[in-house]
Every structure is written in C-alpha cells, then in structure tokens.
Amino acid sequence: MTVAAEHGGASRPGAGGEASPEKLLAPVLSAFWDQPESWTLETYRRHEGYEGLRKALAMPPDDVIAYVKDSGLRGRGGAGFPTGMKWQFIPQGDGKPHYLVVNADESEPGTCKDIPLLFANPHSLIEGIVIACHAIRSRHAFIYLRGEVVPVLRRLHEAVREAYAAGFLGKNILGSGLDLDVIVHAGAGAYICGEETALLDSLEGRRGQPRLRPPFPAVAGLYACPTVVNNVESIASVPAILHKGKDWFRSMGSEKSPGFTLYSLSGHVARPGQYEAPMGITLRQLLDMSGGMRRGHRLKFWTPGGSSTPMFTDEHLDVPLDYEGVGAAGSMLGTKALQCFDETTCVVRAVTRWTEFYAHESCGKCTPCREGTYWLVQLLRDIEEGRGRPEDLDKIDDIADNINGKSFCALGDGAASPIFSSLKYFREEYEQHLTGKGCPFDPAKSTLWGDNDAHLGVNA
Template sequence: MSIDTLTPVLTANWGAERSWTLASYEEHGGYAGLRTALAMAPDDVITAVKDSGLRGRGGAGFPTGMKWGFIPQDNPKPKYLVVNADESEPGTCKDIPLMMASPHTLVEGVIISSYAIRAHQAFIYIRGEVLHVIRRVQAAVDEAYAAGHLGKNIHGTGYDLDIVVHAGAGAYICGEETALLEGLEGRRGQPRLRPPFPAVAGLYASPTVINNVESIASVPSIIANGADWFASMGTEKSKGFGIFSLSGHVTRPGQYEAPLGITLRELIDLAGGMRQGPDGQRHELKFWTPGGSSTPLLTAEHLDLPLDFEGMAEAGTMLGTRALQLFDETTCVVRAVLRWTEFYKHESCGKCTPCREGTWWLVQVLARLEKGVGSEEDLDLLLDQCDNILGRSFCALADGATSPISSSIKFFREEYLAHLTHGGCPFDPAASTVFATAGAQA
C-alpha cells in the first residue's frame, strides 16, 4: 500500500518546527480560510460546509452544516459554539494530538464556525487531566488575540468573538454533549433529558452548537479550498478525510489521515503490518474496534470493509471516532471485554437505573465467566442484560457498554465456553496460536 493513499490535511504541518506556534501555522497557510470566510455572508459559510458533506467526527456522523442550520437566528438570546475536546473514549487519540501539534487549526475553525452561526462567545471544553494540552490551546488563543484574529472588530469586519478554554473535571460522561454543558455551567456532569435540544436551549438555555475538535478543525480547509475539494474525497455518503488512530498490536501505531472508505487492511499495510513475535513470525489479527471500545467489535473477516459510516453500519457496528484498536491471537477477548466493561461501570454517572445498575451487573457476570466460574446459561444472562440496558438509558454510555459484550459473544462464543471448560482463562500469553491450541486441548 502506497503512502500516497494518505491525505495529510489536518496533520500536514505536524512535523514542522514549532508547529504549534502562530508563526509556523501561518507559514503553512494558516488563517487563509478565516480571511476567506470573513468576506462571505455567514449563511454562505454554512452552505459551504453543508455542500462539502462534512459529517461529525466525534462519533455520531451527523451532518455538520445541517447542525449549524438548526440554530434559530430569530431567537434573541446569544448563540454559543462549544467544542467538545473531552476525548476519553478508550482507544481514541486523535483530538489531543491535533491540539498539541497544531492548536491554531482548531482556533481558526472555531472563529469561522462561530462567525457562521453568529456566535460571539465560544468555549473549548478540554479534559482536565491533559494539562499540557490545555496550556498549549490557551497559548494559541492568546496568540490569536494578539494577532487580531480574536476580540473586538476582527480584521475590521465588525465581528466580535471571545474564546474561553475550559478545563473539565475528568469525567468520561462529560464527553456526552449535554453532560458537557452541565459541567460548563458549574454543575455535576450528568446528561440532560431531551428535548429541548442544545440547538434550541443549550448552554445557559441559549441556542448552542456542540461539535467535536476534528469537525471544527476541518472547517478552515473546506473554506480555503472549497466544498467540492473536500467532497471529492471519501465515499458517496461519507465525504472527506479523517484521522484514523491505530493502536494495539501493529508495527507502527499512530495517526493515519486518509479518505473515509479506506479499509483496515490498507491501514495495517501503512502501519507496517501486525507486530512480530520473538521468533520473527508475524502475529494474526484476531479482533478490532472500528471506533473505540463502545462500538461493536469486528474480526479479521471484516478487514476489507470500507471504513465509512455506511460500511460500518452494514456490518452491525459504527465508525465512531475511528479509534482502531487491534488485537492479535494472543489476546483473550473475554478479559479485554471485562476491562472495558469495568471502565464503563466506573464512569457511569449514576443518573439512570439501567446504566448505574446494569453496568455493575455486567461486570459481575463477566468477571465470573473470566475466572471460569458459572455456566453456559450465564452467556444468555449477559445477552439478556444487554437487551434490557440497550436504548433505555439517558445517554449512550450504557449502550456503548453493551456493544463489546454482545458482539464478542456473537463472534467468540466458543472462547467464553473455553473459560468454563478450563476453570479460568485458557490463554498462554507467550503462545503464538493461543486459542487454536487451547481449544484443542480443551
């Protein structure tokens, strides 16, 4: 697979010297999109984003321009833009590298997006644990103010905008947009009941647009190069490019920016293949997540599916955040799923019963199975629990907790049963063909 497959746009300047500074960013064409946007009518900016086909890069894949169009401009209340930079989905690692390497890409996107929806106040909500990222984004905002890109009468256009960089309190639940708004307003991060939706009554009960970092960071290049340029990449319904985060058992894990619709096989080739064992033999892919641990997992049978919203939906999963966690045959799927479920149990905000109680019980049954205690009926019990949780909680956290469980039982039921047969995990981490050998010995 040729390196030409990649489409470095958001990542194009990451290797530049001091890429996070204003001088370096402008040297690589930064803020050209802003000047173009300020010469356009706000509605024309929204139309350009709609025509580009940009869909939300935070997981849901909702058309970005359409979301902006939902803001009721006849509402006398102030309009707000909120950037969701609370990246905490297990396996997801694209927004934080982007903010570290090129924070001005995000800042420019925030200014253009705020201008389009006629907002004069924007917020960038960043995970509280990543203090180095918060400092870097704040420094970029300060540079933008000093250069006249922010503040009063930006570049003589009469448009005013202020950006606040807000540090979250470190809760996974605040990645959910309404829980994020609660946190911004100084309350405990818990999801809100909808309707009303944020576009009508969001931050401070005012019309609010909430977008992912990568969604907003994609806007400057769309405005600078044109909607047709962006729409020429990707697939028919999943336009443009995206950052694919490969982690786990590959030779070169990292960020790979490519058009939507690329396959995992192509990405693995770009990453140097699966890792090699001590004997020099290359390991085999066993299972993987297309969009973080809250998306149903897939297997090596799905290597050639297009990584776009439609292709993943047809396979019964979701593209999500393109957090591709790859696990080879030395990994126990039961143990991996248990670890993910423990995470969701810990991070449940406790507001609704299906999630608060359901994730606790999922861990209990999974832990029993992982230790080889219980019976085959526990698998049906797990699936029944998942069925009772799915679609019954305030937000998608509980739904995400069920995804790896139900999908792993679908593809690896025999592996769950092997734990019962062996009275524990049958895997030898040092083996190269673990389950095939363990299953035969069972």
Template sequence: MTETQGTLTPVLTANWADDRSWTLSSYAARGGYDALDKALGMSPDEVITMVKDSGLRGRGGAGFPTGMKWSFIPQDNPNPKYLVVNADESEPGTCKDIPLMMASPHTLVEGVIISSYAIRANRAFIYVRGEVLHVVRRLQAAVAEAYAAGHLGTDIHGSGYDLDLVIHAGAGAYICGEETALLDSLEGRRGQPRLRPPFPAVAGLYASPTVINNAESIASVPSIVANGAEWFAGMGTEKSNGFGIFSLSGHVNRPGQYEAPLGITLRQLLELAGGVRVAPTGQARELKFWTPGGSSTPLFTAEHLDVPLDFESVGAAGSMLGTRALQIFDETVCVVRAVLRWTEFYKHESCGKCTPCREGTWWLVQVLTRLEKGQGSPEDLDLLLDQCDNILGRSFCALGDGATSPITSSIKYFRDEYLAHLEQGGCPFDPARSTLFEEAMA
C-alpha cells in the same frame, strides 16, 4: 510511495512535523488564517451553505451533518448564540483530538472563529479533558497569540465581528463527552446528561441556542473554506465525504495517527502501520479482533479487514465508525478479559443518573468476572445477552448502549472462547494454567 501510501491525505496533519508547528508564526507560514479572511468576506449563511455542500459529518462518532446542525440555530432567538467544541477525548483507544491540539492548535482556533461567525456566536468554548494539562496550556498559548494578532477579540480583521474564546478544562469524567452532560459541566454543575427535547440548538448552554461539535469537525472547517466544498466532497465515499484521522493502536508495528479519506480499509491502514506485530521469535502473528471506532463499538474480526471505513459500510457490517479508534488485538489476547476491562471502565464512568446504566453495568461486570475466572455456567452467556438487551436503548444516554456493544459482539464471534473458560476452569490464555499462551507467544 506505494499505492497504499498514495491514499493518505495529509490536511489536518500536514504541518505536524514542521518546526514548532504549534506557534502562530509556523501556522501562518502555511497560509494559516487566510481561510478566516475568506470566510469574513462571505455572509454567515454562505459559510453554512459551503459546509453543508462539503458533506462534512461530525467526527466525534455520531456522524451527523455539521452544516445541518449549524442551520438548526434559531436566529430569531434573542438570547446569545454559543459554539462549544467537544475536546473531552476519553473513549478508550481514541487518540486523534489530543495530538491535533498539541501539534497544531491554531487549526482548531481558526476553525472555531469561522464556525462561530457562521452561526453568529460572539462567545465560544473549547472543553478539554482536564488530565491533559499540556494540551490545555498549549491551547491557552495559541488563544493568547490569536488575540494578540487580532484574530480574536473585537472587530476581527476589520470586519466588525467580535468573538471571545474560552479554554475550559473538565474534571476527568467520561460522561462529559456526552454533549448535554458537557454543557452541565461547563455551567458548573455535575456532569449528567439532560433530557431532550429541548435540544441544545434551541436551549443549550445557559438555556441559549448552542452548537456542539467535535474538535476534529471544527478543525476541518478552515480547509473547506480555503479549498471549497467540492474539493472536500471529492474525497471519501458518496455519503461519507472527506478525510479523517484514523488512530491505530495495540498490536501494530507502527501505531499512530493516519489521515486518509473515509472509505479506506483496515487492510490498507495495516500496510501503512507495518502490519500486525511479530513474535519475539520473528514468527508472524494473526489479527484476532479489532474495534472500528473505539471500545464502545461492536468488535470486528479478520473477516472485516476489507470493510470500507465509512459510516454506511461499517454500519451495514454491524458496527459503528465512531471516532475511528482502531484498536488491534492479535491471537495472544483473551477476548473475555479485554471485554471485562472495557466493561469495568463503563461501570466506573457511569454517572448513575439512570437505572439501566447504573445497575446494568455493575451486573455486567459481576457476570463477566465470573466467566473470566471460569466459575460461571453456559447459561451466563444468555444472562449477559439478556442484561445487554435490557440496557440497550433504555439508558439515558449512549454510555449504556456503548457498554453493551463489545459484549454482544464478542459473544457473537467468540462464544467458543467464553465456553473454553468454563470448560478449563479459568482463562485458557493464563500462562500459569495453559500452554495456549506460550504457543501464541512463540
């Protein structure tokens, strides 16, 4: 094992290669549901304190402290409390929750039971994107196994605690990854973000106190309860504790999920992934740009290879850790075309509730399309930045903000490439028009 490989911390992914890892028997053979017994022997407030002390932060992008979110639930509210797991993984490039739920659904189910106990909820929901029917079926099978074994239902493990868990399949809208739009969808309405306040902790699902957490966040809870807060806090960095699943995709030799402490660098991850792909001739290719947290985060370049991948360091470098979706692009890729494709996605997925996003994303696509074809003018770059400025911070939810990130960052780092499209009357990487593509492919 190399020094770099020694930095991996297989916790959530430790059992993925086990025989039939998704079954209850396989999960129990590794001590599955032992953490639930330990949690039920504690008071709910003690579980919340343990998660707080661990430093677990939301793994869905925002990075908000999980235990603190749980403590916001007003226990004097007479309405029922609900736990909702956001497993609507739809961000381009993000692929961590789906393989987690496929390989080890009981990790998530156990996390749901412990988390629901902590916030005193008797009903929980896992909201999964409807397109991944195989994941929905696997979760449903795991929940059925958990009910049969007494891990769900009434008087769980003789503790007197009751919990029902529902698997809900969404209808394929990216906007439902936004927590309040998810709640509207779960209630049977059109998925659109809500005006806040009131916040979900006070008036969430069915106007009752609700905690909404990402699937990876909840799946991390059993290991924290089993091993202790200090164990979890001992990994990662001072302010970004613990481990996370980093999804490497694109132009790498071994794309996949790599579980490591927060604070690892892309240089280290690329070494694990076999480096940037090579040309058919065997010539090495260079990293051109990459996303640290999915397509809605500002782009990074090769100069950011050694930025620690934690919330603070990535933020200080001008981007966001997001969902740790590391999309790798080599020098054969036209950054203008890549940004245009992402922007088309955001235009399509805008729910249309607010004007800045509904109109803004449409106009961004118009200008980017013109530039990509080499039909615009240098002033269009300033027009794009002005449009982004009018969307950023003014849209109803973060979708509009995310749509601007790849545009503003790509102009910052690759303005010359935008201008090259105008100078050459089209994409310089188009093999029908230029030798640049052939040179890069050689």
C-alpha cells in the same frame, strides 16, 4: 506517530486500480505536525493558516453554513451528523446569545486523535471556531478540554493568546465587525462529560449528567440559549474546506462520507499512530502502511471506533471505514479508534476490562446503565476466572439487551456493544472459560494492558 504524504489530495479508496500507500493518505490537519514548533501561529500562517477565515468573513453567515453543508462534512466525534445541518438548526433573530462549544473531552478507550491535533496544531481549531461563530452569529465560544492533559491545556492557552494578539480573536476581527471571545475550560476527567448535554451541565458548574431531550442544545443549550456542540476535528476541518473549496473536499472519501479524517491505529501493530486518510479506506490498507500486525502474529479482533462500537474480526479487513460501510457490516465508525488485537489476547478479558471502565464511568442517573454495568462486571469476572455457569452467557446477553437503547444516553449502548459482538464472534471462547474453569490463554504471552508493553507497536 503521524503518517502523512507530501501532497494535499488523495485518490478515493477503491476507485479502481491499486494505489500506492502514499496516494491513499490525505495530510491536511497533520500536514506539518512533524515540523519544528508546529503549534505556533508563525508556523500555521506559513501553511496558509487563517486564509479560510478571510474567505469566510467575506461571506454572509448563511452562505458559510450552506457552504459547509454542501461540502458534506460530517461530525468527527462519533455520530457523524452533518456539521452544516447542525449549524443550520440555530434559530436566528431570537434575540438570545448564541454559543459554540467545542467538545475536547476525548475519553473513549482507544481514541487519541483530538489531543494530538490540539498539541501539534491548535490554530486549526481556533480558525475553525471563528468561522463557525461567524456562521451561527455567536460572540462566545468555549473549548471543553480534559483537565488531565496539562501540556495540551498550556499549549492551547498560548495559541489563544497568540490569536488575540494577532487580531484573529477579540474585537472587530480582521475588520469584519465580528467580536469573539474564546474560553478554554479544563474538565475534571469524567467520561460522561463527552456526552454533549452532560458537558453543558459541567460547563455551567453542575454535576455532569445527561439532560432530557427535547429541548435540544440548538434551542436551549448552554445557559438555556441556542448552542452548537462540535468535536475538535469537526471544527478543525472547516478552515481547509473554506480555503481549498468544497469540491476539493468532496474529491476525497466516499459519496456520503466525503473528505479526510484521522484514523487512530493502536494495539498489536508494528507502527501505531495517527493515519490521516480519506473516508472509506480499509483496515487492510492501513495495516499495509503501518507494517501489519507485530511479527509472527495475526489479527484476531479489532474495534472500528473505540471500545463502545461492536468489534470486528479478520473477516472485516476490507470493510470501507466510512459511516455507511461500517454500519452495513454491523458496527459504527465512531471516533475511528482502530484497536487491533492479535491471537494472544483473551476476548473475555478484554471485554471485562472495557465493561469495568463503563461501570466506573456511569454517572448513575439511570437504572439500566447504573445497575446493568455493575452486574455485567460481576458476571464477566466470574466467567473470566472460571467460576461462571453456562447460563451466565445468556444472562449477560439479556442484561446487555436491557441496557441497549434503554439508558438515558449512549453510554449504556456503548457498554452493551462489546457484549453483543463478542458473544456473536467468540461465544466458544466464553464457553472454554466455563468448561476449563478458567482462562485458556497464557497471561505471559499476552500484552493486553500488561506490565510489559514492549510488544505493543513494535515488531517482536
């Protein structure tokens, strides 16, 4: 489900006065997702598609980089690094090929924004790719997509074919002299390949494992050449910025986190879905739009950016959902995957399932992550099933501390985040599992990844 208003702008959250839910939405990427055949080139061009590209091709490449940099667009893949600055790092006049790689390996638990975007509006990504390649002087771009999402893979292939046929890809694009080829690559389904250097190794045909940095991809990336790796949403946001202007983009969101973005709302909420809104909106406002938590239940805890970000509680409903606001409150905005859990959910069970995921997806390259996640799973299972001991709580905290900041890539940090935050806010619940010799929650009343998901996303 996608929620979008009928206008293209939005007021800044918290800018004074109460705004209606419609005024808080900013449908740009999702403006016509609900229209028939929204994924086709014909539909995209009816909605001013490829107009941003025409403007960009009339500008020198360095001016395009400066324009995107001035807009304040920050990477939508999790880290929030300024997109224009990332493009600026590519050395010029080095005599090497330059590459653009789009990271579409969306696999963070709770994250579901890039796949719907590619399914409903793939040409926004293709147009953004051409603009980015013009800016960084690249003639080859790669889209690294999760191979499991076959319908999206097929739709993306068709969109690329349409773009070639219409002259938006290939030789001498729109008479500009730019030649560009785009290759869609289907990955084999490994969480670690969402890490940009592991993605590059996988794209080169090797086992997907993080590389030692430096050198960074901007200097020695794909095939040891200068490479920009950007998230799908980051690149897909560029055409609207070029077409409607950087000031228009900056009129939304907050000062340091401007613009619009997709928030993925899931879990025990009345109407889960994609809510495209300005940066800085709050979960309270999003819940007001989505009908709140399922009827008769209350919010217990939630993640602001997927399971790899420290969890929040109902005390954080008014935290601005931008990079600065979430960071100041002790978590990370990440991929804006807002998973909401009600009071029927056992925190220990949720954290155990997440940790099992990270242990399974660890590439095994570094000891802290490989060994640490394994032992965290063993201890958490014992605690959940009532076999744990009081000292186990300090032990899992210590193991998480030995993983956090000490692993080869950010997967280890993500695995440690649920441990730290759940112990901070729900230590008593862990202790209840120890003293009560088992989980105090009735599994029949919980819908956390159970067989019956009828309560997920509806008023029960």
